[in-house]
Amino acid sequence: MNISLKVWRQRNKSADGEFKTYKVEEVSPDMSFLEMLDMLNELLVKRGEDPIAFDHDCREGICGTCSMVINGRPHGPIKGVTTCQLHMRSFSNGDTIVVEPFRARSFPIVKDLVVDRSSFERIMIAGGYVSVRTGNAPDANAIPINKHDADEAFNAAACIGCGACVASCKNSSAMLFVGAKISQYALLPQGQVEAKERVLNMVAAMDAEGFGNCSNTGACEATCPKGINLTHIARLNRQYTTALLS
Numbered sequence: 095m096n097i098s099l100k101v102w103r104q105r106n107k108s109a110d111g112e113f114k115t116y117k118v119e120e121v122s123p124d125m126s127f128l129e130m131l132d133m134l135n136e137l138l139v140k141r142g143e144d145p146i147a148f149d150h151d152c153r154e155g156i157c158g159t160c161s162m163v164i165n166g167r168p169h170g171p172i173k174g175v176t177t178c179q180l181h182m183r184s185f186s187n188g189d190t191i192v193v194e195p196f197r198a199r200s201f202p203i204v205k206d207l208v209v210d211r212s213s214f215e216r217i218m219i220a221g222g223y224v225s226v227r228t229g230n231a232p233d234a235n236a237i238p239i240n241k242h243d244a245d246e247a248f249n250a251a252a253c254i255g256c257g258a259c260v261a262s263c264k265n266s267s268a269m270l271f272v273g274a275k276i277s278q279y280a281l282l283p284q285g286q287v288e289a290k291e292r293v294l295n296m297v298a299a300m301d302a303e304g305f306g307n308c309s310n311t312g313a314c315e316a317t318c319p320k321g322i323n324l325t326h327i328a329r330l331n332r333q334y335t336t337a338l339l340s
């Protein structure tokens with residue numbers, strides 16, 4: 095396949111950015127999107143040009159670092175697939191593909207496609223943990239938890255903290271991310287000890303980081319590569335209201 099890439103290039107946080115177009119030839123349909131970028135970067139290095147900066151780590155859909163917007167959609171065109179697991183066979187020979195960083199005030203651009211998502215880390219520090227001793231794996235089985243709650247907590251724990259929900263939201267809301275993190279603990283007995291402080295502190299941290307409010311458009315759910323759904327935002331709202339009134 096031969097493709098054209100229109101890529102956002104920006105030297106640093108304060109520099110002006112612009113799209114630059116690159117031709118990439120002999121792309122294998124079986125390459126991942128990131129492998130195609132690796133190939134382009136090798137070409138750029140050989141030509142003495144600055145390679146495109148982009149985030150990646152696991153390349154298997156579990157770390158959440160491969161943040162970029164591909165043809166207007168965070169993580170690209172395939173529902174439930176992270177950028178690192180997107181393959182070039184999802185595009186056609188001759189396509190022009192537009193690649194941009196996540197755009198949100200709380201995710202400032204570091205360079206090219208790399209954004210600073212440490213705002214998510216600060217929200218987690220505010221309450222995304224349990225302080226009780228949970229023992230080893232066999233100890234967890236000693237506490238009976240009904241199947242529905244166990245499944246819901248597990249689904250919430252699938253959130254990889256990628257930030258696509260924020261990037262797809264017109265308000266740059268982090269409610270789906272925070273909802274998933276709150277649900278993960280709210281549904282399990284181990285999460286009850288600091289439940290009230292957790293939801294109040296995580297919402298306060300979210301607001302302090304400048305994320306917008308949820309206006310129920312559902313773009314986050316539609317874009318989330320891990321299928322985190324809006325019921326977690328509803329649970330977050332219930333937990334928050336209950337904590338405020340208690």
Ligand code: SF4
Pocket residue numbers: 252253254255256257258259260270271274317318319320321322
């Ligand atoms: S809720 Fe989904 S889109 Fe948002 S950070 Fe978690 S995995 Fe990414």
Ligand code: FES
Pocket residue numbers: 149150151152153154155156157158159160176177178179254
């Ligand atoms: S590089 Fe880890 S999820 Fe994509």
